[in-house]
Amino acid sequence: MRFLLPLGVLALILAFLGIGLTMDPRKLPSPLIDRAAPAFELPTLRDPEATLSVARLREHPVSLLNVWASWCVACRQEHPVLMRLSRRDAVPIYGLNYKDRREDALTWLQRHGDPYIASAHDGDGKVGIDWGVYGVPETYVVDGEGTIRYKHIGPVTGEVWRDTLRPIIERLRSGNG
């Protein structure tokens, strides 16, 4: 009986540690969820004369903004998934080419394919800061109002698409997001 209290306390501490261990500290909730997407106007990767802004994203009921770079290893991992999505026209995908050299980025797209309707070239990463980017790749779900509805940190895998992104996109499309 006299061990019941210490055992209880131990169990409580273990429970908290267990919860702590199963959480990924790299995945931080973004304060931008359900807020207006930070405005930007950047030259596109393919044509430096043309620009890409949030207004283009607002043309679609739902679209993705995928933050990527040619130096980003995990971007290679998610790339085939993005390519499949773009071939199936599953959802409009825009790119934010983050802190990259234009030539490197274009070579990368040539080698691995280009799933993006357009990519904005954020060479100095200032727009990335406004969007709270801290670990490439990151993928934002933006609705027709230009509001950020979800942020995925890390590579988009088939599983992430099936279990997380697609349900969110479908819910937003059916209009009861």
Add this chain to the structure above:
Amino acid sequence: MTRRPPMTTLRTLAAWLLLTAALAAAAIEPLNFDDPAKQARYERLLHEFRCLVCQNESLASSGAGLADDLRQEVHRMVAEGKSDAEIRDYLVERYGEFVLYRPPVTTRTYLLWFGPFLLAVVGLAALVIAIRRRSRRTPPDTLDDSERERLRRVLDRHREP
């Protein structure tokens, strides 16, 4: 494997440590102000913000590319004369409260701020109760006649001849 004398190993280790420390220091480019007050404020602020990439380092010590960019942003805002609160809000708006090494006292962080004191109070109370109970349980330290007799016999037996 040949065994090296321990001093050589130590010296190699020291050299490596120095080299890596020098590399880490070289990664952080110092940004300076003419005004020493602004310089001090800038440096103090950098220690208050967490680097989002290497999460156990502050913006002041992190060599990550993002930390470098954010140092430049903080530098710009200090130079523009922005207040501490404005700079803090700028970062929290983008990265959330996790970016603050000193979390604000809100209803959500009461447990974080006051939990340790609560634990200390509970622990002290438990200790006091335990000590009181124990002192009540111990028998009185006076001996009755038969015990005194037994003690004398034991002591006699062990007395030096």
